[in-house]
Amino acid sequence: MTFRLRVTLLAALAVAIVAIAAAALIYAMVQRQLLSEIDLTLQQTANTARQGPSPDRRFPGRSTVFLSGRYDIFAQIIDTNGRIVPSENQPGEPDLIDDTVRAVASGNRAASYTDIQTSDTHWRVYVLPLGQGRALELARPVAEIDAAFSNTRLALLALALAAALLAAILGALIARAALSPVRRLAATIEEVTRTRDLSRRVGIRGNDEIARLAASFDDMLIALEVSLRSQRQLVADASHELRTPLTSLRTNLELLARGQPEDPFERQQVLRDLVSQIERLSTLVADLIDLARDEEAHLPIEDVRLDDVVSTAVNEMRARYPHVRFRVEAQPSTVHGVHSRIARAVTNLLDNASKWSPAGGVVEVTVANGEVSVRDHGPGVAPEDRPRVFDRFWRANTAHHLPGSGLGLSIVKQVAEAHGGTVTLEHPSDGGARFRLRLGAAPA
Numbered sequence: 001m002t003f004r005l006r007v008t009l010l011a012a013l014a015v016a017i018v019a020i021a022a023a024a025l026i027y028a029m030v031q032r033q034l035l036s037e038i039d040l041t042l043q044q045t046a047n048t049a050r051q052g053p054s055p056d057r058r059f060p061g062r063s064t065v066f067l068s069g070r071y072d073i074f075a076q077i078i079d080t081n082g083r084i085v086p087s088e089n090q091p092g093e094p095d096l097i098d099d100t101v102r103a104v105a106s107g108n109r110a111a112s113y114t115d116i117q118t119s120d121t122h123w124r125v126y127v128l129p130l131g132q133g134r135a136l137e138l139a140r141p142v143a144e145i146d147a148a149f150s151n152t153r154l155a156l157l158a159l160a161l162a163a164a165l166l167a168a169i170l171g172a173l174i175a176r177a178a179l180s181p182v183r184r185l186a187a188t189i190e191e192v193t194r195t196r197d198l199s200r201r202v203g204i205r206g207n208d209e210i211a212r213l214a215a216s217f218d219d220m221l222i223a224l225e226v227s228l229r230s231q232r233q234l235v236a237d238a239s240h241e242l243r244t245p246l247t248s249l250r251t252n253l254e255l256l257a258r259g260q261p262e263d264p265f266e267r268q269q270v271l272r273d274l275v276s277q278i279e280r281l282s283t284l285v286a287d288l289i290d291l292a293r294d295e296e297a298h299l300p301i302e303d304v305r306l307d308d309v310v311s312t313a314v315n316e317m318r319a320r321y322p323h324v325r326f327r328v329e330a331q332p333s334t335v336h337g338v339h340s341r342i343a344r345a346v347t348n349l350l351d352n353a354s355k356w357s358p359a360g361g362v363v364e365v366t367v368a369n370g371e372v373s374v375r376d377h378g379p380g381v382a383p384e385d386r387p388r389v390f391d392r393f394w395r396a397n398t399a400h401h402l403p404g405s406g407l408g409l410s411i412v413k414q415v416a417e418a419h420g421g422t423v424t425l426e427h428p429s430d431g432g433a434r435f436r437l438r439l440g441a442a443p444a
Helices: 003-050 099-105 143-195 209-257 264-292 306-320 339-356 408-418
Strands: 064-068 071-079 112-117 122-131 134-141 302-305 325-330 334-337 362-368 371-376 422-426 433-438
Touching: 003 071, 003 122, 003 134, 003 143, 071 099, 071 122, 099 112, 099 122, 099 134, 122 143, 143 209, 209 264, 302 306, 302 339, 306 325, 306 339, 306 362, 334 339, 339 362, 339 371, 339 408, 339 433, 408 422, 408 433
Parallel strands: 325 362
Antiparallel strands: 064 071, 071 134, 112 122, 122 134, 302 334, 362 371, 371 433, 422 433
């Protein structure tokens, strides 16, 4: 059963229940009102008869019939034994005597109303004591009332059915209109699943729940498209970056396999080149793993002392770049995050500054309030290169002679964003470049 059909049936069922309940209430109110009018007429006629009734008309085989307004009301007197007291030689109507009438006539019950069904007529009966061991019974045929009730029931039932049918039609139309965005959303999902085209969008606008669902789905598609494009770009860039050292390694190994070069100095040069290419490959693979990993949630999140992390990284850089001097101003500063990832970001900043520093140059490092600032006194970043400095695999034209894979600063940016922070590039007026790494909350 489709959702649209369920909505239609539920709407029809709900309206049918409400219509039937309303019809039953209306029927009960009408029935009560009509019976109240009949009972009031019988009571008024009884009061008149007790004061001295005078017959207006007689029917063969029946006792006195009083004419009250436009209704014919039959009357007869019952004694204490429940027998009819003849009136002017009329035998009365024994079929109009039941237990209620006998109880009133015997004095065991006060004035009462009752319904009696004879062989051919339905009567509404009112009995009241007259005193001296007698009771007055008045009866009015209510066949026309029963007919009215029957017609009312049929009319209300027909009204309820018509309301349910109309509700079903309106429910189908409303469901069709309301579910149109859902069908559009489903069609988009099916199309994306079939074609794997993440550029498709649902494009539903509005403030209701379905519009918000569609907007969330569009946002998800945008995120997936960006992620897939970034992944493909990463694979393409990694392939390009890996091709050069692998080609160089293969060439040098083939030379060594053929016993070339024969000159010991050249042979030693080839071996140094092999070691350099292997180190480059190792660095590139490590950077790719750091850049592509997304299991940060599984790494331990803890309080990390930034000043200790910077101190350890600076000692490592001093051993790696002995021609560079490091000036550190660190205040105790603690952030909440993944220690290994933060240490990698700080190391990359220091490594970048060290590579661009001239011999005897100074790298200034400052730590305070969850922020690490690293400033070098090298050539700085050219204005045309500044927008791309954090891109993956991007390297300035003047950096191709330097070691690295072009992933260091992009890893810094990734770590900063994963920790709810930022990394920015500043351009001091006296030259060089300053990078500020600000760390916020720990990764979720």
